[in-house]
Structures are given as C-alpha cells and as structure tokens.
Amino acid sequence: MTTEPILDIQKLVVRFPDKTVLKDIDWTIQKGDMVSLIGVNGAGKTTLIRAILRQLRPTSGQIVTHPKQIEYGYVPQFRNVDPDYPLSIKSFVGLTRLKHRLPFYLPKEHQALVRVLKRTNLVQIQNSRLGKASGGEKQRAYLAQALINEPDLLILDESTASLDVQAKNELMQLVRHLNETEALTVIFITHDFELAKQYTKKFAFLHDGALDTGAIEDLTDDFLMKHV
C-alpha cells in the first residue's frame, strides 16, 4: 500500500452561530486507507463530511486533496425509496452520470455501468425494481451509484445502520474487497464499533469537536470507556 496522502485536513474549524462543531481538526487520509469515522450522534460527523465534500465552507483551516481535484463517491445516510419506486436497479445506478449532457448514454458510459454492476454483484437483479429490492440489495445499488464515476474517495454514511447482520457483513465484505483489490480509499461512518474493528484498518473518533485517530487495534474498550 502506498503512503501518499489523498486528503489532508489542517486546523479545520466549523462554527455555527450557536455552536462550534469542529475545533482545530487535523486529519490525513492516505491513498488506499479504509478508515472508520466514529462518534456519537451530534458529534459533528456529518458536518465534517459536508466540509470534505465542499458542501459547507469551513470557518477556518483547510482541506487539501492530492491531486487538487478528486472524485468523491458518497452514499448518503437516508434515502427514501418506497416500494412503488419505478426505476430498475440498473437505471438507478446510472443516474449520477452527469459529465455529459446527452439524453442517452455513450457506449463508454454504458460499459462503465455494466462494469460497476458486476463489481457490486448486481448483474443478476439489475432489471428488478429498486423499490422491491431487499435492504442489502438497495445498499449495494447505492454503493454502485457512488462508484460509477470511478471515485478516488468513497464515503459511506451509516450505510449498514438499517441492515440485518448478514446483509451488513455482505456489504462490508464487498467494500473491503474493493478497497483491497482496487486500492479504493474508504471513509466508513458508523456507530457500530464491532463492524469498524472487523472491517477497517484505521479509525477517527470524533468527540466534543476534536478528533482522535489511530490504528483500529487501538480502538479498545478502555479507549471507548474514556470517551463515550
């Protein structure tokens, strides 16, 4: 694995009128890392991710990426896909192809769609309606949509929260496979310490606006007792 940084956060402060959410955060993520971002509700995880995705302007500090422009893949926490949702899994996955304006896919875009469906084990069910898919299949479709533009950094926001144990493990095994075989850099936001320990290599623990980072082995019960 390389040790080249992909994301370098320096002295990041995000202050809202009533509260300072992030206080002087420093965080470096290396290319090919698979990191868990952990913290209790309200700790500022979403704020940090929004700052990384450039959806929120920090009060001070900076977020540097290498190269300057990187492609992000983001799997949001909440998605309202009801049982009547009409699109097939394949159509849903292709929705974020926005680089061209044409109302139809170019051959290379179509190939990319086929490739991502294969990578996420969705080929068999690609023509099924997303609304009728199981929780695990839906999460794989969300993951595929985030992967279709070949991101440099993949961010999974509580993607396993609503899944049963088997579906959780299947999704995480898939993400770990992509991380290991394609050197995809992953930030996995979660409340699930056990899952974090099982599947990720590093952690970043957000508490009271500060960030502790380390190897996943250091996320011990003692550490958690001190901070949670």
Add this chain to the structure above:
Amino acid sequence: MFVFEFMRNAFLASTFIAITCGLVGVFVVGRNLSFLSHTLSEIGFAGAAFGVFAGLSPLNGMLLFTGASSLIVGGLSSQRSRREASISAVSSLFIGLGILFLSLSNKNASYATNILFGSIVGISVAEVKQLVLLSVVVIAALLVVYRQLVLDSFDATGAVSQSIHRKSLSMFFLILLALSVSIGAQIVGSLLVFILLTLPAASAQYIGRSVPQMLVAALSFSLLGVWFGLYLGYVTNWPVTFFIATIEVIFYLAALVYDRRGTK
C-alpha cells in the same frame, strides 16, 4: 374528418400538446408535483380570465399567471414539506383573482366554460403555431437539463451530493411546468389539464423501469388519449375532454393491473 380545417388544426395542436404534457408529466410525477400541476390548472383559469379582461389572448394570460405563480411557489418553498401550504396560499389568491377578472370582463358563462373545459375544435391557425412553438421550446429546454433533471427528480438524495444547482433547476422546471399547463389547457381546459400532466406519466411508472421507457410510455398514453378523444368527440359530438379523461383513466387502471399481476 380531416377535410375540415378545424379538425386538422385540432389534431396538430393536440399532438404537440400531448407530446409536451406526456414528457413533462414524467418529471411531474417523479418530483411529486401532481398537486402543484392541479393547482396551476386552476391558476391557468384565473390567467385566462385576466387575459380576457386585459385584452390579451387567454393563452397569454395563462402563461403570465402560471409562470408568475410557479416562481412564487418555487421562491416560497424550496423544501417539499412546506410546498403544499405555499401552493394552497398562492392558488387561493389566484383563483379569487380569476373570478374577479371574469366578473369585470362582462363575458358570459359559456366563455368561462370554454376556458375551464377546453375548446380545441375552435382553435385557429395562429393559435396552433403558437402552441407548436411553445411545445418545441419546452421539449428543447427539457433536453438541455435532461440528466440533471432525471437525477433530481428520481433520486433527490443522490442529487444533493452532486454539483447541481438544485434550486435553479427546480425553478427552471417549474417554469416548464407552467408553460405546459398553459399549453395543455388549450385542449382539455384549465380544469382538467392536470389529466394530461399526471395520468399518462403515472401509468408509465407502472410500465417502464427506466426514465426513457417511462417517457415513451407516457408519450404513447397521452398521444393515444388525445387522438382517440378527438376522434370520438368528432363522431359523437360529446366533449373531447370527457373522452380524453376517460381514456387516460382506463390506461391508468390497466397499468395498475399490469403492475399488480406479479411484475417484480
């Protein structure tokens, strides 16, 4: 029946109206804007009444009112949760104004009936040209923003993490919707234009599994509806709007049955 110029005009106009409303409708349904399109129909009535009062054509009056109210609704409510209340407030105001303008313009009740229920067979060549032009503008505009609009309409959550100006896109679409309402009202009347904007697309959602498939299905349903509606209206001398509404409801029920019969 094509020996009559008024029927040729009616067919040409209604073909373009059906294409426009069918295509736009897919996004109306995808964005959960059926209620707004219904309300814009009522506002269209007020606009037509204003047009008559102010010496404009009813279509121009409709364009003015539906366009303005779309912008107001868009400005008042970027969040879906607040949209319904904003729509109710705006529609109350505009319908009240419609009644006022109709009363001030001293037109008789049959004129109001024409606005409300449509009068496609009375359409002139100049009006047909204007409708065709407006339809082409709407379809071209849809093509320009197609991919962004598809994402924002069918996966609003996914659109948040993309670099899309969602507010501008939403306003842009509301204008296209206002134009479509004004165009569609010329055939089925302002009271029932939402039929063409919602039913073919709602039926298409049960048939298609991709947006292009839904567009083709919605287009087919709306075209078949207006063509058969016009034909049956011509043959029976009953209102065209009645036939279009009935045909679209039949398509909707058939699509519902198709979906329930184990398509998965």
